[in-house]
Amino acid sequence: xxxxxxxxxxxxxxxxxxxxxxxxxxxxxxxxxxxxxxxxxxxxxxxxxxxxxxxxxxxxxxxxxxxxxxxxxxxxxxxxxxxxxxxxxxxxxxxxxxxxxxxxxxxxxxxxxxxxxxxxxxxxxxxxxxxxxxxxxxxxxxxxxxxxxxxxxxxxxxxxxxxxxxxxxxxxxxxxxxxxxxxxxxxxxxxxxxxxxxxxxxxxxxxxxxxxxxxxxxxxxxxxxxxxxxxxxxxxxxxxxxxxxxxxxxxxxxxxxxxxxxxxxxxxxxxxxxxxxxxxxxxxxxxxxxxxxxxxxxxxxxxxxxxxxxxxxxxxxxxxxxxxxxxxxxxxxxxxxxxxxxxx
Amino acid sequence: xxxxxxxxxxxxxxxxxxxxxxxxxxxxxxxxxxxxxxxxxxxxxxxxxxxxxxxxxxxxxxxxxxxxxxxxxxxxxxxxxxxxxxxxxxxxxxxxxxxxxxxxxxxxxxxxxxxxxxxxxxxxxxxxxxxxxxxxxxxxxxxxxxxxxxxxxxxxxxxxxxxxxxxxxxxxxxxxxxxxxxxxxxxxxxxxxxxxxxxxxxxxxxxxxxxxxxxxxxxxxxxxxxxxxxxxxxxxxxxxxxxxxxxxxxxxxxxxxxxxxxxxxxxxxxxxxxxxxxxxxxxxxxxxxxxxxxxxxxxxxxxxxxxxxxxxxxxxxxxxxxxxxxxxxxxxxxxxxxxxxxxxxxxxxxxxxxxxxxxxxxxxxxxxxxxxxxxxxxxxxxxxxxxxxxxxxxxxxxxxxxxxxxxxxxxxxxxxxxxxxxxxxxxxxxxxxxxxxxxxxxxxxxxxxxxxxxxxxxxxxxxxxxxxxxxxxxxxx
Numbered sequence: 001x002x003x004x005x006x007x008x009x010x011x012x013x014x015x016x017x018x019x020x021x022x023x024x025x026x027x028x029x030x031x032x033x034x035x036x037x038x039x040x041x042x043x044x045x046x047x048x049x050x051x052x053x054x055x056x057x058x059x060x061x062x063x064x065x066x067x068x069x070x071x072x073x074x075x076x077x078x079x080x081x082x083x084x085x086x087x088x089x090x091x092x093x094x095x096x097x098x099x100x101x102x103x104x105x106x107x108x109x110x111x112x113x114x115x116x117x118x119x120x121x122x123x124x125x126x127x128x129x130x131x132x133x134x135x136x137x138x139x140x141x142x143x144x145x146x147x148x149x150x151x152x153x154x155x156x157x158x159x160x161x162x163x164x165x166x167x168x169x170x171x172x173x174x175x176x177x178x179x180x181x182x183x184x185x186x187x188x189x190x191x192x193x194x195x196x197x198x199x200x201x202x203x204x205x206x207x208x209x210x211x212x213x214x215x216x217x218x219x220x221x222x223x224x225x226x227x228x229x230x231x232x233x234x235x236x237x238x239x240x241x242x243x244x245x246x247x248x249x250x251x252x253x254x255x256x257x258x259x260x261x262x263x264x265x266x267x268x269x270x271x272x273x274x275x276x277x278x279x280x281x282x283x284x285x286x287x288x289x290x291x292x293x294x295x296x297x298x299x300x301x302x303x304x305x306x307x308x309x310x311x312x313x314x315x316x317x318x319x320x321x322x323x324x325x326x327x328x329x330x331x332x333x334x335x336x337x338x339x340x341x342x343x344x
Numbered sequence: 345x346x347x348x349x350x351x352x353x354x355x356x357x358x359x360x361x362x363x364x365x366x367x368x369x370x371x372x373x374x375x376x377x378x379x380x381x382x383x384x385x386x387x388x389x390x391x392x393x394x395x396x397x398x399x400x401x402x403x404x405x406x407x408x409x410x411x412x413x414x415x416x417x418x419x420x421x422x423x424x425x426x427x428x429x430x431x432x433x434x435x436x437x438x439x440x441x442x443x444x445x446x447x448x449x450x451x452x453x454x455x456x457x458x459x460x461x462x463x464x465x466x467x468x469x470x471x472x473x474x475x476x477x478x479x480x481x482x483x484x485x486x487x488x489x490x491x492x493x494x495x496x497x498x499x500x501x502x503x504x505x506x507x508x509x510x511x512x513x514x515x516x517x518x519x520x521x522x523x524x525x526x527x528x529x530x531x532x533x534x535x536x537x538x539x540x541x542x543x544x545x546x547x548x549x550x551x552x553x554x555x556x557x558x559x560x561x562x563x564x565x566x567x568x569x570x571x572x573x574x575x576x577x578x579x580x581x582x583x584x585x586x587x588x589x590x591x592x593x594x595x596x597x598x599x600x601x602x603x604x605x606x607x608x609x610x611x612x613x614x615x616x617x618x619x620x621x622x623x624x625x626x627x628x629x630x631x632x633x634x635x636x637x638x639x640x641x642x643x644x645x646x647x648x649x650x651x652x653x654x655x656x657x658x659x660x661x662x663x664x665x666x667x668x669x670x671x672x673x674x675x676x677x678x679x680x681x682x683x684x685x686x687x688x689x690x691x692x693x694x695x696x697x698x699x700x701x702x703x704x705x706x707x708x709x710x711x712x713x714x715x716x717x718x719x720x721x722x723x724x725x726x727x728x729x730x731x732x733x734x735x736x737x738x739x740x741x742x743x744x745x746x747x748x749x750x751x752x753x754x755x756x757x758x759x760x761x762x763x764x765x766x767x768x769x770x771x772x773x774x775x776x777x778x779x780x781x782x783x784x785x786x787x788x789x790x791x792x793x794x795x796x797x798x799x800x801x802x803x804x805x806x807x808x809x810x811x812x813x814x815x816x817x818x819x820x821x
Binding site for chain 1: 573587595638
């Protein structure tokens with residue numbers, strides 16, 4: 001048993017940390033690709049980024065903030081722009097704010113790491129690194145998130161809070177892996193340049209740290225089917241969607257105490273159904289349906305799972321909005337809350 | 345660190361006496377400190393600051409749009425209080441909290457002190473934190489102020505004077521504990537055989553103080569800490585204390601009052617709450633009773649308190665006792681309730697609503713400190729000798745128009761303590777906030793928060809106004 005709000009903070013702390021890490025992976029690989037992509041000669045760097053923005057559902061936000069995009073704007077938008085609520089910096093800030101709210105529930109080492117990362121990303125050293133050696137900057141964010149994960153594993157008591165934390169990380173990881181897969185299908189689907197195609201699928205694998213895992217199972221040659229098989233259906237690869245969903249399903253059953261294979265609330269129902277779907281399908285089904293459409297469906301179910309967690313454990317029905325004056329907008333609400341907290 | 349260059353001043357110096365000799369109880373630590381090389385000291389200071397920053401031991405500065413988090417500046421030269429001095433302080437604080445609790449019980453019940461003409465009725469009834477709606481309401485064990493942080497200063501003779509009592513939600517104790525932990529980590533050699541009394545039992549003592557007022561016969565009462573939230577300047581302290589006591593830290597939205605009981609909302613449904621260590625002012629506790637627009641409180645909380653189903657620490661309405669006008673009468677309270685002479689002296693206080701006093705205040709503004717009766721944190725204050733013409737005129741106007749809201753005191757040039765400024769030692773004014781707990785016994789934390797006014801000559805020690813802090817050592821013998 002734990003406070004519902006604390007469960008929510010633990011969940012989002014892990015989820016935003018994982019999101020920051022995955023965005024860093026994405027930007028790092030994309031920038032690397034940019035360096036040796038021949039299409040650059042043909043189109044603008046900005047076009048190159050379009051599928052990245054589309055897959056992460058940030059295209060609209062980008063266009064409204066940067067109506068006339070210049071070189072480097074996408075990377076800036078994804079990395080340090082606080083106006084983008086899903087930029088790496090925004091995610092780290094929010095993860096840290098969530099950690100601060102559960103400071104008494106996490107280990108000192110976890111807090112130190114998340115706090116140090118938050119300080120690093122906008123420190124003079126950090127910004128200089130980003131300027132001169134961006135790969136190392138993103139590397140540092142990725143490593144810090146993985147370190148946080150490791151510290152959590154090594155220091156946090158295995159109680160309900162741990163489960164909510166795992167749940168956040170696993171659902172986000174499943175979501176991001178599926179988005180990475182979608183990037184390729186969003187860029188010119190009619191391309192016939194197979195050398196370029198395998199280069200791009202290689203980048204997707206790298207973004208998921210899946211290169212070595214891929215080679216072990218499918219050998220050196222990179223094929224769409226192989227990548228889909230590993231990233232969606234592998235039971236063993238820790239970043240595959242199926243693996244994440246299986247773990248999330250276990251964690252949910254651990255929280256409720258319901259035996260696996262049954263469900264006691266909507267989120268267990270969703271993850272259970274999703275797991276069955278991923279366990280009894282493979283690349284042929286995906287190819288028949290079309291990769292993009294398949295992933296779209298997957299995303300809808302992943303979102304539903306996250307929403308169901310919130311509704312089952314955080315929200316008490318009928319309790320929503322009881323403190324808030326009628327008709328106030330979310331932004332003004334946040335300001336007003338902050339103001340009162342400060343008056344104390 | 346060069347001690348030989350350090351000079352006292354024309355006021356009480358904690359380290360050296362009027363002949364410039366180091367006081368005997370400082371010799372041990374002074375010797376060890378002077379043994380540290382310049383580079384070594386700087387390196388240690390840098391690692392300290394980094395430690396605080398990395399651990400997020402920060403407070404929030406308001407007035408700035410985003411509420412920037414800052415590290416509370418820390419000075420490594422510990423303040424030393426010998427055992428005999430501490431005994432005096434401790435006895436004075438115990439006497440004071442006893443009188444304040446008797447006073448609060450009295451003003452919310454028979455009001456004998458008023459009827460007997462010891463305190464004028466206006467003093468109580470016009471205090472902005474007086475809560476007439478709590479007259480006749482009993483609180484568990486008749487305890488009103490469970491946690492008190494009393495500010496002390498020393499005048500030029502070294503006499504400890506009470507500057508104010510903080511009987512609502514005094515903060516700062518987490519820095520006492522964190523400062524000590526940091527000192528042990530970075531300057532272990534200073535401690536040696538110095539016989540410094542430990543401070544780390546505070547969280548356990550606080551917890552037993554809170555459990556003491558649990559209303560149900562329950563061997564394991566559910567005690568929670570109610571915080572305004574992460575944007576509050578003292579949030580670090582709230583989370584620190586909750587963690588040390590292993591209790592839940594809750595926000596208003598985590599609690600719900602149903603049929604006169606208070607529950608917290610958990611992933612397994614509702615769980616009853618017995619004691620709330622609240623770090624929210626009365627005004628925000630319950631929108632049904634106090635501020636209607638409060639989003640920090642719990643609707644129905646006050647009703648549950650009235651019915652005796654949940655205990656609040658500190659109780660509602662304690663602000664009438666730490667009001668700056670009431671302050672002027674605390675010595676009288678001690679004589680009235682305890683038939684004792686006050687052990688600790690106070691600073692002479694002029695009350696603007698008394699005609700003669702107001703006249704004196706208005707004529708002598710440049711020589712006085714003027715304070716708003718109900719403000720804290722160094723806000724709403726005028727320091728006459730350093731004020732500009734415009735500030736003097738502003739306060740002249742304020743005092744004339746709202747006499748009840750202002751008091752004035754002579755400027756006490758309170759004691760200074762050597763403080764490291766740009767690598768050399770300089771005297772800076774310090775005060776002391778000890779913490780007193782009122783449970784089944786009265787416990788005074790040996791030490792307290794020594795705050796330092798880091799600006800040369802400044803008498804304002806508040807963290808929000810450029811103050812820092814240092815470790816405070818009470819010696820065992």
